[in-house]
Amino acid sequence: MTAIARARAPRPDPFLDIDNYDPEADLMVMNLGPQHPSTHGVFRVLLYLDGEIIIKAVPYPGYLHRGVEKLCEKLTYAQITPIVDKNDYVAPMLNEQAVNMAFEKMLGAEVPPRALHMRTLIAEIQRVASHLLWLGTFAMDLGGALGGGTSVFMYCFREREAILDLFEKLTGCRFHYNTHTVGGQRHDIPAGWAAEVHRVLGAISDRIGEYEAMLSHPIFLKRTKGVGVIDAQLALELGLTGPLLRASGVDHDLRRDAPYHIYDQIKDLKVAVESDGDCLARYKVRVAELRESIRISRLLVDNVPEGPICGGRPIKQPGQFKAKAGQVYVGIETPRGELGTYLIAGGGKMGDTPYRLKIRPPSLHALAVVPYVFPGHSVSDAVAILGSLDPIMGEVDR
Amino acid sequence: MTPTEENAVREQAFRRLLRERFGVEGEADAPLPDDGVVIDRAHHLELAKALHKAGWQLYVTCAATHFPPVPAKKPTDATTPECFEVATVLRTVGRGSHTARWRVRLATGESLASLVPVFVGADWQEREQFDLVGVHFEGHPDLRRLMMPEDWEGHPLRRDYAIDTPHAPWR
Numbered sequence: 001m002t003a004i005a006r007a008r009a010p011r012p013d014p015f016l017d018i019d020n021y022d023p024e025a026d027l028m029v030m031n032l033g034p035q036h037p038s039t040h041g042v043f044r045v046l047l048y049l050d051g052e053i054i055i056k057a058v059p060y061p062g063y064l065h066r067g068v069e070k071l072c073e074k075l076t077y078a079q080i081t082p083i084v085d086k087n088d089y090v091a092p093m094l095n096e097q098a099v100n101m102a103f104e105k106m107l108g109a110e111v112p113p114r115a116l117h118m119r120t121l122i123a124e125i126q127r128v129a130s131h132l133l134w135l136g137t138f139a140m141d142l143g144g145a146l147g148g149g150t151s152v153f154m155y156c157f158r159e160r161e162a163i164l165d166l167f168e169k170l171t172g173c174r175f176h177y178n179t180h181t182v183g184g185q186r187h188d189i190p191a192g193w194a195a196e197v198h199r200v201l202g203a204i205s206d207r208i209g210e211y212e213a214m215l216s217h218p219i220f221l222k223r224t225k226g227v228g229v230i231d232a233q234l235a236l237e238l239g240l241t242g243p244l245l246r247a248s249g250v251d252h253d254l255r256r257d258a259p260y261h262i263y264d265q266i267k268d269l270k271v272a273v274e275s276d277g278d279c280l281a282r283y284k285v286r287v288a289e290l291r292e293s294i295r296i297s298r299l300l301v302d303n304v305p306e307g308p309i310c311g312g313r314p315i316k317q318p319g320q321f322k323a324k325a326g327q328v329y330v331g332i333e334t335p336r337g338e339l340g341t342y343l344i345a346g347g348g349k350m351g352d353t354p355y356r357l358k359i360r361p362p363s364l365h366a367l368a369v370v371p372y373v374f375p376g377h378s379v380s381d382a383v384a385i386l387g388s389l390d391p392i393m394g395e396v397d398r
Numbered sequence: 399m400t401p402t403e404e405n406a407v408r409e410q411a412f413r414r415l416l417r418e419r420f421g422v423e424g425e426a427d428a429p430l431p432d433d434g435v436v437i438d439r440a441h442h443l444e445l446a447k448a449l450h451k452a453g454w455q456l457y458v459t460c461a462a463t464h465f466p467p468v469p470a471k472k473p474t475d476a477t478t479p480e481c482f483e484v485a486t487v488l489r490t491v492g493r494g495s496h497t498a499r500w501r502v503r504l505a506t507g508e509s510l511a512s513l514v515p516v517f518v519g520a521d522w523q524e525r526e527q528f529d530l531v532g533v534h535f536e537g538h539p540d541l542r543r544l545m546m547p548e549d550w551e552g553h554p555l556r557r558d559y560a561i562d563t564p565h566a567p568w569r
Contacts (some may be wrong), residue, residue: 062544258497327431329458329459329485338458344485
């Protein structure tokens with residue numbers, strides 16, 4: 001039995017006993033990370049290799065643990081938004097929305113229609129930016145030679161830059177926006193912004209085909225097709241969500257299945273599903289989502305309803321919001337999957353801060369798949385698989 | 399059926415399951431409390447298995463919380479003892495996705511059955527809660543710290559763990 005066949009047995013055992021492994025095998029132990037460009041942050045995987053084939057992978061997250069959940073217990077509801085921006089720093093808008101939706105549910109705050117419309121629009125534009133960053137870094141992970149050196153990476157960053165400029169015009173910040181608040185938005189759409197959105201998204205939409213052409217390359221197919229297959233059953237059990245789950249053939253998207261904001265008004269939302277579950281399927285799902293998000297954003301930007309952008313009084317003092325004791329769970333669809341917020345409010349004297357705030361990061365579940373898919377692949381494939389999972393260490397470790 | 403209607407059907411099924419098999423009080427179809435139902439800790443694994451069989455296939459999250467002892471207000475009252483709560487969230491996939499959530503209360507030193515035999519995704523989530531809150535999960539195959547260094551002392555997300563607790567060599 002070869003190392004490949006042994007490791008690709010029905011479901012690799014993440015707790016494989018290395019001491020009693022084939023005594024004649026040529027074993028080697030290697031650390032991938034914590035500082036390695038393809039780990040997308042600080043993340044370490046201990047790889048046990050038989051020749052060049054991985055037989056066991058033990059991931060060690062936690063290098064970026066900053067105690068965000070502990071910090072949130074000390075901050076009032078209005079102060080938490082800028083902290084959670086730093087969790088998933090590639091899609092900070094969605095982080096803000098996730099916690100603020102939980103706070104609104106807990107506090108019973110009404111959000112005006114204009115703010116809901118703006119949130120949907122912002123979420124979709126942010127999804128485009130996030131998937132573009134993924135596409136660029138994924139092409140890099142597969143080896144710079146694909147698509148002409150770092151070209152795809154640079155082109156994708158150029159497009160993302162244009163979206164950051166859009167957000168800068170909207171909020172004044174390029175990265176950590178702090179634009180959502182309990183009950184609505186803090187920054188209204190400036191004059192001429194809709195035309196800018198059309199210009200930027202139109203240009204990106206025209207160029208996606210070019211990037212696909214650059215990547216539809218026999219080497220790209222060889223590096224991605226049949227590599228890192230996650231079957232639907234494993235994906236569900238592990239709690240994979242978003243593009244990873246849809247690439248494994250499960251038709252599940254919270255925007256359509258448990259609509260929030262104004263997603264229930266978008267009747268023709270197309271959800272991309274692929275059945276293969278390999279790196280290529282994940283690439284196809286994300287590119288299809290890129291197109292769909294551009295289409296939705298361009299639809300939404302034209303008919304933003306008039307009205308206030310924030311319900312209730314503006315925030316003047318930190319302890320303005322007082323919650324009764326209770327527990328809520330809110331989950332939204334980010335570019336990486338379901339970002340959940342489990343909020344426990346203490347009530348009484350502790351009413352102005354969360355008693356416990358648990359963030360459910362999609363990337364943590366995505367990384368938990370590593371011990372199940374790495375075995376049976378070579379180290380270079382491991383890098384491709386890790387890239388296709390699109391983990392953001394800021395939200396894994398929090 | 400619209401997503402909202404499908405969600406309502408699931409909600410009915412969830413309520414009935416809880417009332418008929420897991421001793422939750424109230425009429426079979428009456429709404430559940432907003433902050434989630436509390437289940438006896440002996441039923442935890444059984445409920446997860448039943449829900450998994452009935453279609454709640456996606457493991458979403460679990461969140462453990464620490465409630466430190468509350469001193470009595472009057473000398474005649476008893477002190478409220480320390481306790482822990484573990485909340486679990488599961489989801490159905492596809493249209494009208496429904497979230498099922500429940501809580502389990504644990505006294506100091508009590509452990510909770512691990513959900514790893516049903517959902518392998520519970521592995522890292524339970525390790526994280528064990529690491530940060532210090533709840534012990536029975537039957538977990540590999541209960542180690544996930545976020546903090548292995549030689550860390552204490553559990554940072556406990557309410558009585560001060561934010562400025564000194565810790566060598568990290569402070």
